[in-house]
Amino acid sequence: MAATALRRNPRITFSLRSFSTATATSTATATATATATSTVALSTDPSPPSTVVNGASISRIKTSIRSESNPDRLADLFATAATTRLFYGDRIIYKRAIKKLADAHRPDLIERLLEHQITDPSTPKSEGFLMRIISLYGDASMPDQAAAAFTRIPPPRTDRALCALLNAFFKSGQRTRLHDTFENAESTLNVSPGIACCNLILKSLCENGEVSAARVMLDELPQRGLTPDIISYNTVLDGYVKSKNQEGFEDLLKEISKKKLEANVVTYHCRISVLCESGRSIEAEELLDVMISKGVRPNTACFNTLIDGFCKEGNSSMAIKVFRRMEKMKNDDSSAASANHTTYILLLSCLVEKEEFDTALEIVDLCFRRKWAPPFPTVKGLVHGLIEKSKVKEAKDVVKKMGSVVKGDSIAAWKKINSEFTF
Template sequence: MAAALRRSLRFPLFRRRFSAHSTATSPTPSSDPISAAKSAIRSESDPDRLVSLFESAAHDPSFYDDRQIYRFSILKLARHHRPDLIERLLEGAKSNPDSPKSEGFLLRLLSLYSEAGMPDHAFRTFEAMPGLGCRRTDRSLCALLSAFLKNDCVDRLQDVFDRAADEFGIAPGIASYNVLLRALCSIDEVEKARALLDEMPDKGVEPDIICYNTVLDGYLKKGDYSGFDEFLEELNRKKFSPNVGTFNCRIAALCAQGKSFQAEELLEVMQSKRIQPNRISFNTLIDGFCKEGNIDSAMKVYERMKGFKRPDDTGVSPDFKTYTTLLEDLVEKEEFGKGVEICKECLEKKWAPPFETVKGLIDGLVKSSRVNEAKDVISMMGKGIKGDARDAWKKIEESFSFKKSKASPLLLASNHRRRSHIPE
């Protein structure tokens, strides 16, 4: 009877709020209250109200399976600087008798605390697992170590790693060792990381190519290219088969030394070894050529990236980093025509480039008497930007008119933009 009463009282708010918007083709709130709850959570801007909505829906088992709504809610609360509400939600999920107490679910809570910048709470979640009937494994240890690394708590990471076997009954496995390797490299202790590789077999853990790539990347980020080359030779002597991560480190090392043409040649070497380049491979080359002032070669790599096909016929699509790297360099080099093309492609993917870069593009187009293209960019930006960002962009638009006389082409373009495209 209590369960029936709880069901009857669970979602009165959502029935009231969404009944006016129901259609014949979509579920009504009464038939699908969880969907209504999730929709309300996504649109809610008040953090206290968001938590109330979340808690109203958290009794339903299907709610716990939605990783996105958990992460969305926690990150929104973190942006509002409300650790009290984050703790309320996640501790509530931990203690709720309806929630699963599996290792996977508890590690999700641990990771959410980590993303919210609350490593102490992540550790307490790790400590609480046995009391909740969940056995900790190396997976649990790895998640905790990753939380410490994400929050720059390297000393605590090392301490927990050292105590894992005796205090927590967990013998660190290769995943946990790899987090420790990354942590040591993050504080420029690359030689310690390299020594740890030699110690691992004595602990019953054989390093794999990922471990070696981690140390290789450590030398790269430290800028120790002689150490990088020496360690790469060691990797080859041990007869490890390189993977795409190994080659991406080599590409990055060459680009960092102004040798992007040599780095590009590694794309053919990779494919000859049946190792397919990925987005990082291409983006690193594009960035390398841009830093060398060779925008033409960067654009060629970009076209090569768009046309690249793996044996299974899948491609490698540009991402936000690809577009912003190219656009910033094109504007700097006053290649405004190509800049418009890249800006358009970026906006077509629903990504808004950095405002200052777009402002530089528009200024350059107007100075080059390409006012219609400037109008197009202004129009596309206005259509593609949502929420608070739209207000920020409108301020930039208005700044154009402050710099120009009343009859200037840019002012006319800006006025046309405000009349035609900005919704009330």
Template sequence: MAASLLRRNPRFTSIPLSLRFSTLSTPSSSNPRSPSSLDSISRVKSAIRSELDPDRIATLFESSSHEPSFYGDRLIYSIAVRKLWRSRRPDLIRRVLDHQLSHPSTPKSEAFFVRTLLLFSESGLLDDAVATFHRIPSPRTDRSFSALLSAFLDNQQVQRLRESFVSIPKELGVSPGVSSYNVLIKSHCVDGDLSAARQVLDEMRERGIDPNIVSYNTLLDGYSKKGDAFGFEEILGEIKSRGLDFNLVTYNCRLSALCAQGKSSEAEELLDVMVSNGLKPNRISFDAVIDGFCKEGNVKSALRVFTRMRSGKKGNEAGDEAGGENDIVLPSSKTYSKLIRSLVQKEELELALDISKECLEKKWTPPFDAMKGLVNGLVKNSQIDLAKGILKKMRKGLRGDAIDAWKKVEGALQL
């Protein structure tokens, strides 16, 4: 099958015969460290990245899966499994991952099993993830136990998570550590039961396990989403009293909480505090503040933060020192959508037009409702040519079903 695959794809005919049929060979039949072998593995990885046929992806994967330079590459595993998942081929995901776990040459370490477990989980194959956990050689540690619990949580099986938290330590002698407890805390926060989440913190301390910043960040996020300002501040105070350092997630929770309370100006100041403490705000940080200002109707301030985000500025004023390229944060399509909507609502049409053009240049489709308001606003201001220009750009950038949807919007325009 591998030979047939490579014949049909001339790009890969330079792969040596020994590699094409390596699934039939013993581990000693090739030298994985030789330059020619490493070069061949590189070609196979490239093939997997470009291949569209799921069966061919699986065959290529299996042809090199026993090579250290292949099974040591976490990214190629993720790429291959994701492509098979998008092709709706759970059978092939099972085939290639089971092949890996069973092959005598691949590692039998807990870390390798955990990686495979999580790949099964991300593909929605929860029972396979559970089976992988039970294949891990003893002794299992908190690392694999927390991975199993995360698989339950990610697949919305909260009850199985909690049952396993109680039963598996008894059955297999696994001692839950801080990572496993953190998953349990998150499960309660997902359910909105923050009282139960707090009780888990107490249980951890009773068992001699110190909650870490991840434990507290999970609770902060829970209180923030619930809009419980008192509970949020209480957890924040506990973090400080225990001498834990705020990390990026802690600050992002604080930014979201401030913006939810209509205190976006304070949130913007907190961006400077982050930088002064050696933490670089990320997209989540900036989006929280931009969204906060937009909801408050302060679109000019939202634009200021947007400009800072893209320029790498460390401060608010134009004269402040600029950071290097590593300080620049690239906005997402959602960032552009928020700004365009807010600018149109505030009838800042020229600014909305500029942001819309920039969004379209990135091949992102702006929200139709905002674009309809923009075009109608331009027409109302007798800026017919600008209105027609943005319509042309919209038509050019749309694909698939969006084309027909936009035609309906155009039919309702005042142009």
């Protein structure tokens, strides 16, 4: 059977050189003569020639990249299709492939693949395409390579390209390089930073705890000939939230209203966060209606912050109410915000602490359906609580399902906890 499957799925090898599109009639020859160091089994696809490389369809190669765990084979797959429009036009597969290589700690393969993309005559050399390369280097924390890719963009370079480079420095944690490049962009790169670049600097300052400096920069933007947008204000607003500076927050919020800037979901989330932090979650929950009335859709972060606020106030019934509201909105509109892992953990911890075990069972079951393992202490508290309430059958069911969702190193740890239960 294995031999039959192999004959039906000829093994195709790939190297990191440029490949031209193969026709259906040349599949056998290409399969026999390919000479890469590793091989990947792919089925021959009768698609039109423009969608096939070395006998394998582009879609099939993309599927293999998504499932491939070996970084060398993944790189071979990427290189095989790298110069075909159906492949290099797919931003998502690029991002996924580079992330997998970065997670595997293979910057050598990342540089090899992306440098090939830059130099190969078959790929586009537009500023937009090179910006994508810069961004991918940023995702992989390879700032030197991002800077080198930026120099490949022929002048005149735009503010968008500069922003891509600055963002690569930001994601790589090179804050000094980020700020120096920003300050000297006009003199050294002949690019004048626009509002997007300035917003990135504001974000960097706020994340570094320099919210006062960010506020000064925000106020001085008009002197640079730039008008702050709602993103500019939201960035500093969020900085005030995280630094718990309510006075600065309120002053800036008034300025947003005075300038008649249209608040978006981030603005409202900041307001919800401040109210919840002040123990005013009921008022924060009312903002959901305000948002919706103004055509602003609450996101998952808004709901989670509210749930967390009510949980901290010990108001589990309101936390569940917010959760039900999110579920209803999702049922009514599939594009609405969805509960995530954080949502369930917040609720489950609160319900177990409040000894509301029936509702906690409902929430933990939702976790298990999604193959999520809740924190061990919370599950342990739930199981002990159920046992004390003489709900042994339910407790055993939780233990059994928990054992089916824990993975990796957590399996041994869970077995140890499991052995402590006495039913």
